[in-house]
Amino acid sequence: MTADMSSESGAELPGTAKATARAWVDEHMRDLSRWHQHIWELAEPAWREHESASWYVQRLRAEGFDVEEGSGGMPTAFCAEWSNGPGPTLLTYAEYDAVPGNSQEATTRRRPREGLGPDAPGHTDPHSVLGIATLAGLLATQHAMIERDIPGRLRYTGEPAEKMHGSKVVHGLRGYYDGVDAIISFHPFYMLPLCNTARWDTQCGAYYSKVYEFVCDEPQTWQLGADPNSPIPASHSAARAPGANIALMQMHSASRTMHDAMLPSVGGWSLSDAILASGQATADNLPAQVARIQYSWRTPDVPMAEHVLAVLDRNAEHAAAMAHCRLESTWVARSRPGLTNHTMAQVLYDNLAEVGAPTYGPEAIGAAQDIQRELGIDPMTQPFLAECEQLTSPQEAEAALREQMPAWQRNWTSDDYVEMTHYAPTVRFYVARPALRPAPGRGAYPPWVMNALGGIPAAIDPTIEVTGKTVAGTFIDLLCDEDARARAAAEFAERSETEGMEPLLPADFQPPTHLPWPEYVRDREGNRRWLGTGAHG
Template sequence: MTEVLSGQAAGPAGLTDEAKATARVWIDANMGRLSQWHRHIWELAEPAWREFQSAAWYVDRLRAEGFAVEAGSGGMPTAFAAEWTNGPGPVLLTYAEYDAVPGNCQAAGHQQEPRDGLSEFAPGHTDPHSALGISTLAGLLATKHAMEVYGISGTLKYTGEPAEKVQGSKVVHGLRGYYDGVDAIVSFHPFYMLPLCNTARWDTQCGSYYSKVYTFVCDQPETWQLSANPNSPIPASHSAARAPGANVALMSMYSSSRIMQDAMLPSFGGWSLSDAIFTQGQATADNLPARIAQIQYSWRCPTIEMAEHVLTVLDRNAEHAAAMAHCRLETTWVARNRPGRTNHVLAQTLYGNLEAVGAPSYGPDAVAAAQNIQQNLGLEPLDKPFLDECEQLITPQDAEAALREHMAPWQKNWTSDDYVEMTHYAPTVRFYVSRPALKPAPGQGAYPGWVMNALGGIPETIDPTIETAGKTITGTFIDLLTRPDVLADARTEFDRRVAEDPMPALLEPDFMPPTELAWPDYSTDTSGSRVWHPKSI
């Protein structure tokens, strides 16, 4: 090993290039392991706040690689925070996600079927976050290897971010100080929409995301109409007027909010509202009202002001629904995120490394897998079955221009992802590498959702994503470790943007995510195997 070089002193260009080449070779040499690791996380497929086995795997792996790891970081059972240092220098961070989506259980095969022994209603990786995590892990470990070989000083941080599907953990890690002192953050996600494929975000970052659970509790049903049957010796007699109860409150909330959705905000700007009814179940006697019912609302808006307008309507609806059904109302925040800040310096630096690596390419085995899927769907297999964009690069500026064609001129943000919270603590770049997506057959339209899910688990089709993203991350990290001018310019831009548009955190410093709510969960049978309900329909 050579003498340790301070990350704050400019290293020669030759060192930077050699370190990048060494890191890329490490990824090539370890692709077999990386592929196996990915498939393991993909098969676990645990949903938000229930990623116990996935988080434990990362903790064990990182400790084996020499990282100091705090399990359960920020008070979140399935989060972690890892750190490795090679002396004073820049502090760089990237992260893993590993939550899956309920109701999307799909085998890594060529036809629609659940994974062995599981219900089709079990979770599955859709984006897939399994590849997100192993890609960033590849970049992290390759960077560590190059730092050791060339004596490059600095610190690598790696956080485990559960429950991204409800945008739950990054706001907590931020409030707890886990991003403090970080000089730069690299945020990766497999692509999920065009034109953001094999590129970095430029000006248009993700917007605000609010998510809140409304709980209706009917815990005093006997006070609904005390005078309705004054001669009854007990207030809950079979002949007494029955309190409407929690289910009625929930349905009133659901119906009124659906009816009023068009009145919440103008019908442009790319905002959305979704709802989910918690199904913990409470079968009751036929003469007793439901005691508790819960509904979660999540809304995505370009601005905080728009998100606050939706919040006002939902809060008002919930208050009146509770009053009508003789319930008290409790509310619980799940997430409340700020829109993201861009950083052109980091975006350009990362894209330069993506250009050096090149877009993913799909070999004969990947093509054969895609053609088998097309054939099983009754389609004529295409000679080139993957979207052309999957094997092409697009500059951040060109992607930005194409994205803006679909947006109002005033709109600064679109869609949502909780990486945005990280952008308020340190210079951050968000980038996307293609995941395997099939080219539409002529006249057939979109493929069923299970197709992309299956392709995300087949090594021949998903490994190119991991390889490309991992090499891009390590190249970017090595630039930031050995080129102090880049890091200084990124910080100057970050400070300027914060001064121009300060945005304080939207939740209290002691906020904790409601991990105890009835999120989709699994049980184990007598053999210890996981069981999801319903098993099948």
């Protein structure tokens, strides 16, 4: 931004605008905390975040944003935009999907949320705070732009199914990231050394996810010599097709057996599987007609991912043939490794350093100590991990990451923000969420502990505050500093030329929202019920 865009001088404007934005966050912390608790309690799983997405749409419209619901053909996605006149377009986003099997009340003991069993979803990372924290930054920036007469556009996307890398590749293919000058990608801290820092060189790697569906729709043709006069084409006493369940078991067994031979045991790659429900539990005298298994794998680069794909495709083909099934497959995700941007990382980290790391007050410390007592651990005076209240520069974090990686490896772990990095200059950063200091000789805390802390306001609200102020400060710098935008754009162009690659899915790729993903339903009385909770819900 040049000096003639405002009555304030170019040197003064960013500082006063940031102060305005930070004051907005301070004044609205009670609302932000309440909003977060609402999304945290909804805890809707991937592709089924209907109430969560609806809440964001209504909130953004109330704040003056134009909102497209169901963006990219995804029912629980959205795209919101607000303009204060011609200028740069900046983007950040919300996530709000939860994880089945992690229902946890916001309390200091292990207990599922009221009315639900432990198999219902809960926020683990938590994506609830990811969305509300970036929303805080977005709305604080909007307020500062109005108050300080800063031109530009803000774009905010709702990204469902992040746990399956679901939406960002679709939004990218459909053009929702086109015309954007810069993107901020936030995630609550989940591993050291990526805490209160930004990624530098080592971005996340490739991620593939695919559902293999075995369909036995002609079981009667398995034995052509069966008695043609039988009143039932597949009578109880006749041989019948093995069916879809057999195909699935063959696929699972073969792939597990071949796991060690898929790739060398280096580079931090992983493969996971999940069996999707097909609703045939009461079919007592028929071969299973359909069975589905999802495979998801993380690798540092695309060639490694393609090798795993070739093995799985081959296993699926032969498993289907063995069990008299036909094979169908559906892509869930296919993401490229990310492109770094040092300019963006440094601008953001400078703002994070101005704000400072989260700090925890007496109420948060008391909750943490109660958890330690619940687990039979003597409560600590300082129960939170020291790194949660410390800053780590991007360069320091990068050096620590490289100590754990082979020299040839350029990418590590997986997240679908990487797709965004191929459309605009992007920074990926992390702010601490509350994590407890290890107790000597006790090993890791059980997963419910971090899940619970993510729902206790006194413990998680500092993440919202620090993130919101950091996002707003970075946006204001990018709106006001034309030189920083130019340097980020030049770096993006250079890295795209030397390291970029085309999308790995076709332009007409359809998101797999039709598959039987787990979900909540409403009963006749309007009460929420989690499918599969049995007596608990």
